[in-house]
Amino acid sequence: MKGCLFIHGFTGAPDEVVPLAEFVKEHTKWDIRIPCLPGHDQPGALRGVAFQRWIECAENELADLLEACEEVYIAGFSMGGMIASYLATKYPVKKLVLLSAAAYYVNPRQVIKDIRLVIEDGMKGTLNENEVYLRYRKKITETPILSTLQFRKLVKYTKPRLPEITIPVLIVQGECDGIVPMKSAHYLYRTIGSKEKKLCFLPASTHLVCHGEDFEELAKETAAFLGIRQYETEKV
Structure with a gap:
C-alpha cells in the first residue's frame, strides 16, 4: 500500500489541504493522513508551543505511515512545506509536494493589493464577502507574537536542509499569493x-x-507527479 502525509500551515488547520487530500483519496486506495499540529486545534492554544513540537507531531505521523505502507509521499502547505522538506531528508520518503512552501514570507505588493480590496469592500458594505478578510481576520487577531517567532525559528531551522533533498519534488506556487512571495x-x-x-x-x-x-x-499536476493512474485514465 502507498501512503501520503499532508501537513497544514502555521495558524491553519487540516482543512487547508483537505481538498487535495480528498482528491488523492478519491482516486486511489492510499492511506491518507492529515494531522493537526499542536496548538492549532482551538483558539488561543498556540501560546507557549515551541516549533519543535510541530515537527515532532508530523514526524510521529510519518513514522506510523512508513510502518503501515510500502511507499510514502509527503505534501506540505506553507509552514507545512518546510516541515515536509525537513522530514524528507531524514526518512525514506519517495516524493515531495510543496504547496506555497514558506521559505520566504509576506509578499508586499500582493498585501497592498489585498488591503486595497478589503478597504473597497468595507466602503461598499460587502466586507463579509471578501475571502481574504474572512480567512485572515481570525489569524491576525488570535496569533500570539511569540508564536510567530516560533514560526520564523522553524523556517530558519529547516532551510539549511533543503540541499540535502534528493527525491523528486513538485513545487506549487500561487501567483497571487500575498503571504508567500514568488521568490520562495x-x-x-x-x-x-x-x-x-x-x-x-x-x-x-x-x-x-x-x-x-x-x-x-x-489536481492534474499532482496526479501526474504522484502517478495517480485512475485520474489520468478518467481524463483521457
Whole structure:
C-alpha cells in the first residue's frame, strides 16, 4: 500500500489541504493522513508551543505511515512545506509536494493589493464577502507574537536542509499569493538538491492553493507527479 502525509500551515488547520487530500483519496486506495499540529486545534492554544513540537507531531505521523505502507509521499502547505522538506531528508520518503512552501514570507505588493480590496469592500458594505478578510481576520487577531517567532525559528531551522533533498519534488506556487512571495518557489527550486524537480505556477491562486480557482490544474499536476493512474485514465 502507498501512503501520503499532508501537513497544514502555521495558524491553519487540516482543512487547508483537505481538498487535495480528498482528491488523492478519491482516486486511489492510499492511506491518507492529515494531522493537526499542536496548538492549532482551538483558539488561543498556540501560546507557549515551541516549533519543535510541530515537527515532532508530523514526524510521529510519518513514522506510523512508513510502518503501515510500502511507499510514502509527503505534501506540505506553507509552514507545512518546510516541515515536509525537513522530514524528507531524514526518512525514506519517495516524493515531495510543496504547496506555497514558506521559505520566504509576506509578499508586499500582493498585501497592498489585498488591503486595497478589503478597504473597497468595507466602503461598499460587502466586507463579509471578501475571502481574504474572512480567512485572515481570525489569524491576525488570535496569533500570539511569540508564536510567530516560533514560526520564523522553524523556517530558519529547516532551510539549511533543503540541499540535502534528493527525491523528486513538485513545487506549487500561487501567483497571487500575498503571504508567500514568488521568490520562495524560485529559491526552493534553486536550492533543493534533487535532480528531478518541477515548478508549477497557478496564475489565479492566492496563498491557499488547495482552495483556489486553479484547483483543477493543481489536481492534474499532482496526479501526474504522484502517478495517480485512475485520474489520468478518467481524463483521457
